[in-house]
Amino acid sequence: MVDRNSIGIASELQFFGKMTASISHEIKNIMAIINESAGLLEDYNLMAEKGIPIDPERIQVISQRVIAQIQRADGITANMNSLAHSVDEFQRSVGIKETLELAVGLAQRFADMRSITLKLQPSSDASAVITSPFHLQNLIWQMLDFAMDVSGDGKTVGLTFETGKASVKIRVTGLEELSNLSEPAFPTEKEKALLRMLNATIQQDEKAGEIHLFLPKDIDQALTANS
């Protein structure tokens, strides 16, 4: 028999490993671009020494490329930092908008690999919930990963949220193929463990092609109310 706790721990480690591997891959790519750009500048320098004229616009293009890659690296390391600090405390107040922005940032490369567009609905809603930020991030990733599998290459997966009185509803949209699945593939035991951890629930709206996550505004109050 599979121990539920071990499913939870394995899922946490898998998520952390998957995200850090993806981040390190991206950083490697950025380093490779900066490395080649520096190399190209060296090539230009050697050509100039041999009297071959160099177009100053080319130098400008390369320096802008390096600046753009450094900005890209800054965004990626900021996401990595946020993810790393999400385990500082088991629970704390987290902004939903910021959480979804981080989720999209972390999932972006996986979406690019599947040629999928991730669309976060802009929102001025500053709602926050008291929850476990790491487990919430893990659960949103599982939802997005499933949504990207279901929607297929070249499609758009949307992410949005609505605030209710005692809970926040996070909607993952763009799963038009949801009704064509032969059997319910989501949530699996992995997501069920996370839902228990967050005292949250998930619903599938096959007609709308959406998955809805209902998250209590305060995990403690929800736990007390349900106990």
Added chain:
Amino acid sequence: MRVLLVDDEQELVETLAERLGIRGIEARWTTNGDAALALIDQEDFDLAVLDVKIPGINGINLHKMMKEKCPRMKFIFMTGHGSQDDFAAGSAETGVDYYLLKPVTIDELLHKMNQLMNK
């Protein structure tokens, strides 16, 4: 020597192609597998440098498809991933000597390219 570079990082393949061009090697580039397959239908290449993880068809499958179309074409894998699985997959396809981890120096790439072409 005509080389095709395939990597989803456009800035990388664009810069590498220019640097190879400076060294007298004609290089074309693309950022996805479908475009790579279309290119080899239109043009002849001696060698392809493929990223393992590219959008659409992954590098390993792309290698198989390209090899079918152009049996004489040689291949080098280049990747940012250093996982054992990727390494095993890449080296099984091309031989351990032709699997490079990013960032790759131009001299290292040229050395591998020449080694492969003279094999």
